Amino acid sequence: MIIKALLNWIAAAASLIGLFFTLRPVSGSMSLKQMTFVAVVSIIFTIAAIRDILEERRRLAKRYRNSDAINSYMFSMLKNSGRCEICSRDASWVTDAKIYALLKQKASRRELTFLVHRSTPELIELKNLGAEIIVYGSLGFDPITRFTVVNSGNQASSYVAIGRRKPNEHHVIEELDSSHPTYSMALDLIRSIKIANDNFKKI
Numbered sequence: 001m002i003i004k005a006l007l008n009w010i011a012a013a014a015s016l017i018g019l020f021f022t023l024r025p026v027s028g029s030m031s032l033k034q035m036t037f038v039a040v041v042s043i044i045f046t047i048a049a050i051r052d053i054l055e056e057r058r059r060l061a062k063r064y065r066n067s068d069a070i071n072s073y074m075f076s077m078l079k080n081s082g083r084c085e086i087c088s089r090d091a092s093w094v095t096d097a098k099i100y101a102l103l104k105q106k107a108s109r110r111e112l113t114f115l116v117h118r119s120t121p122e123l124i125e126l127k128n129l130g131a132e133i134i135v136y137g138s139l140g141f142d143p144i145t146r147f148t149v150v151n152s153g154n155q156a157s158s159y160v161a162i163g164r165r166k167p168n169e170h171h172v173i174e175e176l177d178s179s180h181p182t183y184s185m186a187l188d189l190i191r192s193i194k195i196a197n198d199n200f201k202k203i
Contacts, residue, residue: 064171067093083152084152089118113131113133114134134197141196148160160175
């Protein structure tokens, strides 16, 4: 994906260079306005290219060897995000002291939703602080997928981080933006669990 983005920007750069030589005076030097225009366009082009390539790099699947590395990723992700909706079995990773302190802050700001198979004392405390905790175990439902929707409600910056692991392999986390079909499926699953939970409460 990074190579593809890089090639796209190289092609765009070639087009820009071609346009430059087409508009460049045959004789004499460019005026101050022309040089300023070229400089501004070049700076904007470079910044846009760097941001695009960095974004593609962020989307690449990340591999983690142990729980400490995974927790470090989770802390960084939660720290630099707004509202988060987390689908997990029991969210055992929240027991990490550094992460839990951060989750308490997000809970108090109403920026945290957990959808879990069963609750824990840590999750109950987060609920008391303001987090939304939905326990779907009583619904007879146990999704295999574990994921976090980051910056939920903000279509421009939101993405889903999905974790997966095969036997004898590293834990892999992939980040997919709001244009990806998997992101839409994650939102649909969250909505389905919430609706089922609301209907279950009415029985």
